[in-house]
Amino acid sequence: MSALVAVTDLRVSFRFGRGRIFEAVRGVSFEVAENATTALVGESGSGKTLCAMSILRLLPENALIDPASRIEYAGEDLLAAPAARLRALRGREISAVFQEPMSSLNPVLTVGEQVAEVLRLHRGLPRAKALERSAELFDEVGIPEPRARLQAYPHELSGGQQQRVMIAMAIANEPRLLIADEPTTALDVTIQRQVLDLIARLRERRRMSVLFISHDLALVGELADHVVVMRDGEVRERGTAARIFTQPQDPYTRALLACRPRLDARPRRLPVIDDFLRGASAERAPLVRPPVSRKLLEARQLSKHFILRTGWLARRSLTAVSDVSFDLCPGRTVGLVGESGSGKTTVALLLMRLIDASGGEARFDGAELLGLPRDRMLPLRKRIQIVFQDPYASLNPRLSIGRALIEPMRIHRLGADEVERAERVRRLLERVGLPRDAMQRYPHEFSGGQRQRIAIARALAVEPEVLICDEVVSALDVSVQATVLNLLLDLQEERGLAYLFISHDLAVVKYMSDEVLVMRDGKVLERGTPEEIFRAPQHDYTKGLLAAIPRGLVLSNT
Amino acid sequence: MAAILEGRHESAWAALWSRLLQDRVGTLCLAVVLAYLVLILASILGLVSADWHREVGVPYANPALLGETPQPQAPRSPGAGRARGAAPDLSAVDPLAPKYAEWARRTAELKVSEPQRSLTLAWGGDRWGRDVLDKAIKGSQVSIAVGVTAALCATLIGTLLGALAGFYGGLRDDFLEWLYSVFTSIPSILLIFALAAVLRSGWLGQVFAGGIWTVVIILAATGWTGMYRLVRAEYMKHRARPYVLAAEAIGASAAARMFVHILPNVSHVILIQLSLLVVAFIKVEVILSFLGLGVPIDMVSWGTMLAEAQTELVIGKWWQLAAATAFMAVFLTAFSMLTDSLRDALDPKLR
Numbered sequence: 001m002s003a004l005v006a007v008t009d010l011r012v013s014f015r016f017g018r019g020r021i022f023e024a025v026r027g028v029s030f031e032v033a034e035n036a037t038t039a040l041v042g043e044s045g046s047g048k049t050l051c052a053m054s055i056l057r058l059l060p061e062n063a064l065i066d067p068a069s070r071i072e073y074a075g076e077d078l079l080a081a082p083a084a085r086l087r088a089l090r091g092r093e094i095s096a097v098f099q100e101p102m103s104s105l106n107p108v109l110t111v112g113e114q115v116a117e118v119l120r121l122h123r124g125l126p127r128a129k130a131l132e133r134s135a136e137l138f139d140e141v142g143i144p145e146p147r148a149r150l151q152a153y154p155h156e157l158s159g160g161q162q163q164r165v166m167i168a169m170a171i172a173n174e175p176r177l178l179i180a181d182e183p184t185t186a187l188d189v190t191i192q193r194q195v196l197d198l199i200a201r202l203r204e205r206r207r208m209s210v211l212f213i214s215h216d217l218a219l220v221g222e223l224a225d226h227v228v229v230m231r232d233g234e235v236r237e238r239g240t241a242a243r244i245f246t247q248p249q250d251p252y253t254r255a256l257l258a259c260r261p262r263l264d265a266r267p268r269r270l271p272v273i274d275d276f277l278r279g280a281s282a283e284r285a286p287l288v289r290p291p292v293s294r295k296l297l298e299a300r301q302l303s304k305h306f307i308l309r310t311g312w313l314a315r316r317s318l319t320a321v322s323d324v325s326f327d328l329c330p331g332r333t334v335g336l337v338g339e340s341g342s343g344k345t346t347v348a349l350l351l352m353r354l355i356d357a358s359g360g361e362a363r364f365d366g367a368e369l370l371g372l373p374r375d376r377m378l379p380l381r382k383r384i385q386i387v388f389q390d391p392y393a394s395l396n397p398r399l400s401i402g403r404a405l406i407e408p409m410r411i412h413r414l415g416a417d418e419v420e421r422a423e424r425v426r427r428l429l430e431r432v433g434l435p436r437d438a439m440q441r442y443p444h445e446f447s448g449g450q451r452q453r454i455a456i457a458r459a460l461a462v463e464p465e466v467l468i469c470d471e472v473v474s475a476l477d478v479s480v481q482a483t484v485l486n487l488l489l490d491l492q493e494e495r496g497l498a499y500l501f502i503s504h505d506l507a508v509v510k511y512m513s514d515e516v517l518v519m520r521d522g523k524v525l526e527r528g529t530p531e532e533i534f535r536a537p538q539h540d541y542t543k544g545l546l547a548a549i550p551r552g553l554v555l556s557n558t
Numbered sequence: 559m560a561a562i563l564e565g566r567h568e569s570a571w572a573a574l575w576s577r578l579l580q581d582r583v584g585t586l587c588l589a590v591v592l593a594y595l596v597l598i599l600a601s602i603l604g605l606v607s608a609d610w611h612r613e614v615g616v617p618y619a620n621p622a623l624l625g626e627t628p629q630p631q632a633p634r635s636p637g638a639g640r641a642r643g644a645a646p647d648l649s650a651v652d653p654l655a656p657k658y659a660e661w662a663r664r665t666a667e668l669k670v671s672e673p674q675r676s677l678t679l680a681w682g683g684d685r686w687g688r689d690v691l692d693k694a695i696k697g698s699q700v701s702i703a704v705g706v707t708a709a710l711c712a713t714l715i716g717t718l719l720g721a722l723a724g725f726y727g728g729l730r731d732d733f734l735e736w737l738y739s740v741f742t743s744i745p746s747i748l749l750i751f752a753l754a755a756v757l758r759s760g761w762l763g764q765v766f767a768g769g770i771w772t773v774v775i776i777l778a779a780t781g782w783t784g785m786y787r788l789v790r791a792e793y794m795k796h797r798a799r800p801y802v803l804a805a806e807a808i809g810a811s812a813a814a815r816m817f818v819h820i821l822p823n824v825s826h827v828i829l830i831q832l833s834l835l836v837v838a839f840i841k842v843e844v845i846l847s848f849l850g851l852g853v854p855i856d857m858v859s860w861g862t863m864l865a866e867a868q869t870e871l872v873i874g875k876w877w878q879l880a881a882a883t884a885f886m887a888v889f890l891t892a893f894s895m896l897t898d899s900l901r902d903a904l905d906p907k908l909r
Contacts, residue, residue, distance in 0.1 A: 349803075352807050354803055354806060354807065377809070378809050381807065381808065381809035382809065385807065385808070386804075386807045388800045388803070388804055389800075390800060393799060393800040393801060394800035394801050394803075394804045395801055395804075396801045396805070396819050396822075396823070397801075397823065397906065397907065398822035398823050398825075398904075398906060399819070399822075400906075407805075407808065407810065407814075407818075408808035408809065411808060411809045411810060411811075411814075412809060442906040442907075444906065444907050455804070458804070458808065459807075459808075461808075462808065462809075
């Protein structure tokens with residue numbers, strides 16, 4: 001197989017004001033083989049996206065490519081190519097799909113027009129013909145009723161369908177190289193599976209090359225022929241997928257392979273990157289769970305309807321949650337699993353009283369929770385806390401970490417005075433593994449994993465008894481995910497916290513929980529211990545969720 | 559408290575200050591604005607321009623730079639003012655005759671002194687020979703006080719109402735929107751006239767008689783609407799953000815969420831709108847004073863100066879216009895660039 005793109009000794013640096021320079025990519029070389037899938041794998045900040053975008057030269061303005069670097073596309077030096085040549089290549093021979101389909105699509109144009117625009121621009125097709133061709137492309141990427149969907153606006157489509165539109169747009173001009181930058185990270189596991197299958201099928205049929213970028217090595221194994229593992233702007237290891245998965249050489253690669261929770265074992269702690277880099281042996285001891293004791297929180301037949309106005313007088317009721325019941329006990333975890341839109345987060349918001357329930361009841365330590373007037377919620381807020389999904393959005397960007405953590409203590413009058421509270425904050429930050437100087441700093445100075453630790457620390461500042469974890473690891477890299485899960489388990493053991501753990505990833509829920517509830521369309525389809533659910537799933541939906549978990553190398557691929 | 563939280567590090571205000579000082583343009587603008595404030599303070603205390611209304615020069619005295627205007631020699635007719643020949647004695651029939659002596663005595667008691675009027679002044683003189691530079695400094699005091707105070711009041715009203723409407727929505731929002739619509743549906747100049755008429759008559763006229771407060775109230779009451787609309791939109795956007803939900807989850811009250819959590823995140827909108835309002839209000843004050851609805855007749859503002867300058871320009875006396883314009887332009891430019899730098903300094907991401 002010959003190489004379609006050859007990147008040699010690529011160096012990309014960023015220039016920040018006053019002559020400060022930060023080198024983000026430090027001498028990276030790799031090849032994208034013709035008619036095959038090459039994967040760039042690494043954590044956020046590893047420079048993988050920069051490498052891929054250097055090919056199209058779609059870099060931020062303050063990025064500099066070292067003059068000694070070479071990027072060859074079919075024998076042509078792209079770094080020396082003039083802007084006009086690059087414009088001709090972009091979207092026609094090399095196209096890209098990005099992580100966030102919603103923000104990549106223009107919200108005020110129909111998706112049909114947006115795909116047709118690409119065809120009109122690069123091929124000069126007349127409008128009607130371009131729309132015709134768009135419908136065929138929609139059919140090819142598996143959008144049902146393609147002709148009707150041409151008229152749809154992006155917000156009318158689900159995340160998976162939006163990503164299919166993006167893929168249709170990317171393949172519209174039959175490119176030779178498709179760059180897919182974390183195309184499934186924002187999607188549910190089941191949708192992720194479908195999109196991966198679609199990319200693999202298209203690659204096969206159209207005989208193009210794919211450069212696939214991901215933070216998840218297991219995911220990549222199902223799709224890639226060649227894997228390049230990157231860390232801190234350098235290549236740690238590269239080779240065929242089969243070799244990387246069966247004989248990983250670099251400890252970092254081994255760590256990436258091990259950090260996703262396994263379905264067949266439940267070790268006391270998940271292995272993390274540092275263990276491997278330091279050469280420490282992974283924990284073999286199984287996780288010990290406390291027995292069921294008193295019931296701390298009982299939720300019975302929770303339900304929530306939203307009323308939508310559809311006309312002057314017409315109203316439609318939308319059921320977000322119906323008939324959900326569970327008990328939370330100290331030291332134990334109930335897992336809620338399901339796709340987006342299944343009502344998991346609504347359950348969390350109901351228990352936090354951030355929205356009002358339409359029916360059912362919840363008792364906290366014997367006291368009625370849902371009927372409590374809002375002004376009497378304060379004592380309960382101290383006892384039930386929540387950590388949200390997106391650590392980038394759930395921390396106030398204008399509050400320093402110290403202020404953000406001291407605020408809940410002040411509201412609930414914990415600690416005698418400010419000095420004592422500040423001391424508590426310091427201890428708390430240390431406990432969740434953040435540097436001591438974190439107090440004076442602001443959220444944007446921290447990575448995603450660190451921010452989620454800050455959010456956990458804030459929830460723990462009031463010393464709650466119940467912690468609701470709403471998709472706390474979904475926005476994080478798999479490698480970071482393991483460290484956050486370990487922290488949650490440690491905290492649970494230390495403080496006897498009751499967790500309600502919400503996720504769309506069955507593997508994570510299985511690792512964390514003592515009881516699992518599988519939800520769809522607001523209803524509980526199936527419940528049981530994680531072992532039962534995993535060994536003998538009753539429902540097709542559960543089987544689908546299980547099958548969607550990335551398992552690394554698929555042997556039939558090689 | 560701040561000191562404990564930040565440890566040995568600077569407090570939030572000190573951090574803001576040091577970040578502002580790092581910005582060269584911001585520091586320069588801050589210096590200019592501070593210089594104006596010092597000037598205003600000095601003029602309030604009477605250290606400078608206390609005698610702005612004194613007629614110290616000849617009418618339309620030239621700026622010193624131009625030198626004196628050559629005075630056209632008035633044709634003097636010999637003996638003008640003296641009566642020709644002896645006046646006929648009318649004392650017999652003149653009924654006022656007995657008073658002449660007394661009048662002459664009383665006239666002798668009065669001393670008439672023609673003040674020494676200089677032919678040139680530093681920045682020229684106006685129609686009555688008042689020093690234009692003094693007028694401009696005194697005018698700064700009035701104009702900036704009116705513009706900045708009114709803009710701050712309008713910002714306060716607009717932010718408060720916008721926060722309430724945007725954060726709560728529902729009935730409160732409906733009511734405030736209705737209020738907003740009423741205010742914006744009246745042509746603004748008409749509203750200003752109406753308010754001016756109300757505030758200058760009846761008991762209100764007694765309360766606010768003769769001060770600049772009438773103008774401040776008029777401007778604040780008509781100028782809050784734009785701010786309200788922008789702040790409301792920002793609050794609607796932010797109220798459902800996860801960080802606000804997270805604040806509610808830890809038990810933060812509605813007021814704390816509105817003003818501790820959301821307000822710093824929308825402060826850039828408020829600051830920029832504030833700087834626009836200051837600029838706009840200083841200009842509106844000019845228009846109001848021009849129309850006679852602005853500051854009282856015994857005060858001077860940039861507006862009254864511009865109003866006078868209009869007629870002067872026709873006869874080629876440009877210096878009053880130049881003085882008012884220069885003072886105004888420098889202040890307004892410095893002020894809006896300062897708010898820009900302040901916005902940057904407030905954003906922790908731009909450190």
